[in-house]
Amino acid sequence: MDLDAFSAVHSAAWDRLAVLVRRRRLDGAEADELVRLYQEVATHLSTVRSAAPDPVLVTRLSDLLTRARTRISGAHDPAWSDVVRFATVSVPAALYRVRWWTLGVTVAFLLVSVVAGWHVATDAEALAAMGTPSAQERYVQEAFASYYDPDVSFAAMVWTNNAWISALLVAFGVTGVLPAYVLWQNAFSVGTTGGMMAAHGELDLFLTLIAPHGQLELTSVFVAGAAGLKTFWTLVDPGPRRRGAALAQEGRALVTCAVGLVGALALSGIVEGFVTGSGLPWWLKIAIGTVALAAFWTYVLVLGRRAVAAGETGDLDVDRAGAVVPTAG
Template identity: 70%
Template sequence: MDLDAFTAVRTSRWERLDALARRRRLSGAEADELVRLYQAVATDLSTIRSAAPDAVTVARLSDLLGRARSTIAGAHEPAWTDVTRFVVLSLPAALYRIRWWTVAVTVACVVVAVVAGSWVATQPDALRAMGTPSQRAEYAQDAFAEYYDPSAGFAAMVWTNNAWIAAQCVGLGISGVWPLFVLANNAVMVGATGGMMADEGRLGLFLSLIAPHGLLELTAVFVAGAAGLRLFWTWVDPGRRPRARALAEEGRALFTVAVGLAGALAVSGLIEGFVTGSTLPWAVKITIGAAALAAFWAYTIVLGRRAVAAGHTGDLDTDRAGHVLPVAG
């Protein structure tokens, strides 16, 4: 097909549709004409995609049809159906698709933390790097527990800080470096602190203060790191998709994870702000933390498997994400 000739013949139709789509008020006849032109231009777009897929023309007509569709159906307004779709389909699908990445990251970080903790607890030089004997004793006996002061302000501070770190892991994941740095730094810090507390005979206190909120909080960090690394791997190995398309699709889907983790981290922040440092029995605190983690994984596995089976990935739908050209093979 001669695209230039086709464009010359159809331009008047496209321009008329554009003019009608820009009007704030339409007569009955103009509304009917708008619908007819919308259908005709949609056919033109389909023809161009199949016979002469020029990216500029495809983008032009897609934008034109989008504006015309808004004029016909009315502008899209946020609705509870969008929120429901995100919570029930998009987010669990995105989490489910990276579940094995999350498991791998979790295992790796736990191993690093245990090694770091054992090193600090058994190596005098490593222990001295954590501070003087008086500083270590003061931290283990008082400062560590005093940090968890129950308050709404503390919960909000913890939430915003962790949500920002999670967003960075996903947003800068394509580098492949930042997620690894965040994960390794977090694992070493937690492990080294635990090793120092163990040397002071306060390992039980350390675990009991970390467990209530840390089970969900650390899992959220692991998920964010897994999402970032999955995005990096998409850049390395896009599969059969063109690299730009693969990155766009996976980037949108995995940023869904970052948004969803803000909710999970809000829950862990509330636990850290109001449960960890409270006067509740330790068994109750740890049970609350374990229940929050179990709920997160049940949400990921049960709803995620169902959403993926239905064809969801966490990406935007076609109307919002934009159409793509078919790829052979």
């Protein structure tokens, strides 16, 4: 298709539609004309996309049709169906697409934690660096367990802290450096604390207090870190897509991941605030944490696999995100 000739033939209709969209008041004939031109330009956009997908023209027509549709139907107020679709399609699709990155982050985190913990538990100098013997004793015998007192304000504090860590991983994921640093810092902290507890014969206390909430809490942090690192890798290797378009798509999907993690972190905060420090048997606490983690992965793997198979990515739809040129590969 000769794009210049096509544009020359139809530009008058496009310009007229743009004029009607900008006009504050329309009479009956102009309103009918607006609807007719909207349908006509939609056909033009479809033709351009299939025959000669010029990015400039596709973007121009997409933007024009979006404004015309808003003028015809009015501003769109999100309905419950939008919320349900976001929660059951967009979020699980975005989380499912980073599942292998999440697995890699999980393995690396656990490896750093175990090595750091083993070093502190078996090396006298490393243990001494954790504080004076009396300070270690107070922490092991009193401070660590007392930290988990059941309380609404404590649950809110935990959720806020974890949400902040995840937000850092999401916001600065494209740097690649900050997600790696934050994950390493947290892995090292968890490992050295566990190593100190083990050196004082309280490894079982450490595990029983960490396991109830830590399964879902740490998984949420792993997902946030994985999403951030995936965005960084998109900058390094965008594949067949243009780098700018690839970053925009992955960045919007990353925000979808972040919104989805709000619910997971809220649930882990509730478990940490009301289950971990409660008087329930230790096995029941761990079982509750395991059920919460299983529910999260069931949500991601079942709904996410279905959504991705249907072509969902967690990104906005074409009308809101803007059209991009199709690429092979």
